[in-house]
Amino acid sequence: MLSLRIVAVALFSCFLLACNVEDEQPRSQIAVTFYPPASSFPSSAGDSVTITQKRYFRADGGSPAQSITINQRRDGAQPSINGEEASQNATFIVDFTASTTLDIYSEGGEFLYNVDIFSDMTQRHLCLPSVYLSQFELVVESPVKIADSKQEAHQFILACRELNAVIEVQAE
Numbered sequence: 001m002l003s004l005r006i007v008a009v010a011l012f013s014c015f016l017l018a019c020n021v022e023d024e025q026p027r028s029q030i031a032v033t034f035y036p037p038a039s040s041f042p043s044s045a046g047d048s049v050t051i052t053q054k055r056y057f058r059a060d061g062g063s064p065a066q067s068i069t070i071n072q073r074r075d076g077a078q079p080s081i082n083g084e085e086a087s088q089n090a091t092f093i094v095d096f097t098a099s100t101t102l103d104i105y106s107e108g109g110e111f112l113y114n115v116d117i118f119s120d121m122t123q124r125h126l127c128l129p130s131v132y133l134s135q136f137e138l139v140v141e142s143p144v145k146i147a148d149s150k151q152e153a154h155q156f157i158l159a160c161r162e163l164n165a166v167i168e169v170q171a172e
Contacts, residue, residue, distance in 0.1 A: 028122035031144040032057075032102070033091045034068050035160035040131045047075040050086055053130045054107040057092075059100045066092060070130055070157065078154055088153035091146055104128065127160030137163045 036053050045051050055068040071079040071086035079086040094100065096117065103114045113132040125142040140159045147153035 027095050027097055028119045029093060029095050029144065030117060030121055030123070031091060031093055031125040031142070031146070032128055033125065033140070033142070033156040033160050034070055034104075034128050034130050035090070035157045035164070036070055036072050036130045037133060037136075037161070037164060038074065039133075040129075041074045045074060048073055048077065050079040050081055052081075052086075055112075055130050056105040056107075056109070057128075058103045058105070059094055059096065065105070068092075068130070072154075072157060072161075076158055076161065078151065085150045087150055088147065088157060091153060091156050093144070093146060102128070104130075125156075127163060129164070133164075 034055060036051070040053065041051055050071050050073050053070045056065040057068060058065045067089065069089040071081065071088060073079050099116060099118045101114050101116050104112045106112055115128060123144050125140050125144055126138050127136070127140050129136055140163050142156055142159050147156055
C-alpha cells in the first residue's frame with residue numbers, strides 16, 4: 001500500500017518537472033562564418049599569397065573558446081598551402097536560447113569585439129569579420145550548416161567577403 005507521503009512527494013516532483021518544461025525556451029540555431037576583410041591582409045602579401053588568421057570566439061562568456069582558422073588570398077581564389085587546397089575552420093553552428101553574445105579574440109587572446117545575436121536571427125547564416133570593423137553586413141544568403149568540403153568552406157568565406165566589400169570601400 002502506498003503511503004500518503006510517497007504519493008505527495010511524487011505529485012510534487014511531477015509538478016516541478018512540468019514547471020521546468022514550460023519555462024524552457026526553444027533553442028535557436030545560427031551558422032556563423034568568420035572572414036578576413038580586405039583591410040586585414042598585410043600590405044606585403046601579394047594577391048595570390050595565402051594568409052592564415054587564427055582567432056577565437058566564445059558565446060556568452062562562459063562557454064569554452066572555439067578556435068577559428070581562416071586561410072585566404074586577397075584575390076579570392078581558392079587558397080592553398082604547400083600546393084594543397086587549404087582547409088578552413090571558419091564556419092560554426094551556434095545553439096542558443098533567446099539571445100547570446102559572441103566575443104571575438106585575436107590569436108594572442110586580445111579582445112577584438114562582440115556582437116549580440118537574438119532569437120529573430122534563428123536559422124540565418126551570419127558573417128563576422130576577423131578584425132574589428134565599425135560597419136559590416138551580418139546576414140548572408142548561405143545555408144545554415146557546416147561546410148562539407150574545402151571548396152564549400154571557401155565559398156562561405158568568399159560570400160561574406162563579397163557581401164562586405166562595398167561597405168569596406170565606402171569606409172576608406
